[in-house]
Amino acid sequence: MKILAVCGMGFGSSLMLKMTADRVIKKKDIKADVEATDIGTATSMSADLILTNSEFAKQLQGGNATVVAIKNVASEDEVGKAIEEYLEK
Amino acid sequence: MSIFDERFVQVIEQPLSWEQALQASGDLLKNYGKIEQEYIDTMIANVHELGPYIVIAPRVAMPHARPEHGVHEKGISVVTLKEPTQFSEDPAHTVSLIVCLAAVDSDSHLELLQTVSGWLADEDVLNDLIGAASTDELQHRLAEFYF
Numbered sequence: 001m002k003i004l005a006v007c008g009m010g011f012g013s014s015l016m017l018k019m020t021a022d023r024v025i026k027k028k029d030i031k032a033d034v035e036a037t038d039i040g041t042a043t044s045m046s047a048d049l050i051l052t053n054s055e056f057a058k059q060l061q062g063g064n065a066t067v068v069a070i071k072n073v074a075s076e077d078e079v080g081k082a083i084e085e086y087l088e089k
Numbered sequence: 090m091s092i093f094d095e096r097f098v099q100v101i102e103q104p105l106s107w108e109q110a111l112q113a114s115g116d117l118l119k120n121y122g123k124i125e126q127e128y129i130d131t132m133i134a135n136v137h138e139l140g141p142y143i144v145i146a147p148r149v150a151m152p153h154a155r156p157e158h159g160v161h162e163k164g165i166s167v168v169t170l171k172e173p174t175q176f177s178e179d180p181a182h183t184v185s186l187i188v189c190l191a192a193v194d195s196d197s198h199l200e201l202l203q204t205v206s207g208w209l210a211d212e213d214v215l216n217d218l219i220g221a222a223s224t225d226e227l228q229h230r231l232a233e234f235y236f
Contacts, residue, residue, distance in 0.1 A: 012145075015202050056142060074206040
């Protein structure tokens with residue numbers, strides 16, 4: 001699966017989200033690519049799951065990807081739950 | 090050399106608007122020539138334009154802008170607010186800890202993000218940082234335990 005971590009600039013919180021997601025998929029042995037990007041670029045990229053904050057989640061919804069708003073970019077629980085819920089769909 | 094520098098740490102007592110709080114967190118870096126005022130203005134304008142997306146965890150904001158908006162040297166400042174500031178009417182946007190990030194490119198600050206990520210993942214660490222009574226105490230806690 002392809003996971004996109006999205007923030008305003010593409011090198012702050014999205015990188016932290018990517019670090020968290022990378023830890024989660026390693027621990028749970030999930031096959032996934034995680035990429036960090038900014039909101040401007042994100043709309044033109046394809047992904048299965050988009051992790052972002054509540055502001056950008058609203059803007060990114062409506063495409064093919066499942067969009068999940070994460071409250072704490074460092075929370076493995078939150079990110080893990082988002083990935084598992086996607087896989088269970 | 091560790092990026093941590095106690096000059097870039099401050100506990101602020103008086104209530105501030107989120108704009109003032111971002112200015113204060115940027116001033117610490119600006120006063121030592123790490124960034125220009127333009128960088129602070131851009132951070133504030135980004136939030137006006139895109140919303141409070143810099144609130145990256147409950148109680149924590151990490152303002153930043155692109156390197157080309159006036160960064161001379163990479164840096165990080167840590168400010169805590171005795172009176173939390175509101176980034177919106179949503180209580181989820183109440184912030185007590187501001188980590189102002191100035192990066193010179195897109196990957197030399199990864200270690201820094203990892204460090205901050207470690208704080209966010211641990212409620213006890215956040216409580217410890219936000220609970221520091223004075224700038225001295227916050228400097229001490231950061232130097233001793235978190236960098």
